[in-house]
Amino acid sequence: MESTIVSTKGFNAYFGTNHVVKDVNIDIPQNNVVAVMGPSGCGKTTFLRCINRMHELIPGATANGTIMLHNENVYDMHPIFVRLKIGMVFQRPNPFPNLSIYDNVIAGYKLNGIKLPKEEKDRIVEHSLTKSALWNEVKDALHKKGNFLSGGQQQRLCIARAIAMEPEVLLLDEPTSALDPISTSSIEALLHDLKKNYTLIIVTHNMQQAARVSDRTAFFYLGELVEYDDTKKMFTNPKDTRTQNYITGRFS
């Protein structure tokens, strides 16, 4: 059995008085892909943003309970360390419009004021862009602005930016929801590849996608974690009727 890298206990998140994540207990095994599914508004994004402490940046947003990264509660760590160890890719691509593709990839170093020798930077940029399956498309335009890329390329640039920091865990919030099937499949292939070095938690509405890329699936409903199991088991033999209804499309 693999070791657990992230585990939450009795975790709750709120927007003001709106209780959106309710008493979630989940163990994420290392080097796995975990898919988070559930109807719109059930708190998937919120839960994901709690893991790297982005949730608390929203005014009025609060959370309690514990989220352990290895043996340390992320809520006892400084948020900056948490975010360096747990990277994030957002639902909508958000490259830095003022930076070139090259600088976007090393933004985590450059903008944090971490000086690297040129060869090291070149290596990181090539490595990260290769990993995110973008290198061949942009290698001749590295010093052009990143926001002239297509949506799918921008999203892969954002993935490159996240993996350039070599986080231990990568959170992906519907990374392919705005992409065409070709970009989607190249990102899915990428997730498969990234699994060797990282632990991935991916929010998706697409059941085929979850089935294709994930090892385990968590099903959220109205803020609760209803079911969490092997993806195969979950899709073939769900225990909870709410999961069953969702999978068979009885509610959206």
Add this chain to the structure above:
Amino acid sequence: MNAHIKYRIGKSRGFQALTIVLACACVVPLIAILAYIFKEGITKINWHFFTNVPKPVGEPGGGIANALLGSVIVISVASLIAIPVGILCGIYLSENKTTKLAYWCGLCVDVLQGVPSIVIGIIAYFWLVKPFGSFSALSGSIALSIMMLPIVIRSTEETLKLLPDSLKEAAFALGMPFHRVILKVIVPCGISGILSGVMLSVARIAGETAPLLFTAFGNPYLSVSITKPMQTLPLLIFNYATSPYNDWHDLAWGASLVLLAWVLLLNIITKITTRKWKVQL
């Protein structure tokens, strides 16, 4: 029915014509003023005009070198004070939309924008000139910087508020501390808007006379000391245009044209730089 539609089309045409006529009516006085100042000013301007200080009454010639240099110094010092303070305050307001301090700060900025410049001049006189016992360019700069502040603050705030939150989140998610998110991401992305606010505020104060009357005061000689009285273009125009001497009137016309050209140039530079520095979101 047909007649009715024709009537409506006619009404619409009439309305269009009215907007055009009124638009022209606005432009006419503007053009007239520009043309008149140009006509009066251009004949007085030559190389000599820029390199000499005014001559005493009765001697022909003389120039505005002292006022030109004085304006540059007074405005530069005012900018040095107002730009950093204004930008930081604008950042605070855009980042903290709901705090009490932001509310009061915003209110003060609005009120400050409405304070007549002569009042700011008087305040500067009582708080700076009197205690230090002498008119000074510095007190004038401080008075002008107070006039610049609301423009810089508001334009910074409005620019930064328009930037999408996703940009800030991208930066935070990479583990950046707040000050770096602001300085390395937010400000660079909004630089064109901030810059245009700064330039417009400089253009705005370039022609201010009232705050300088009891502060920089004016000086017929060339002076570069900011603790001494200093001549500036608007002061020179005010003092010389209200004098009874024709030579001095000429000087004032020439200076008016220079001032006008300066403000116009600043506006053009603003347009060009903001377009060039614009970050495509």
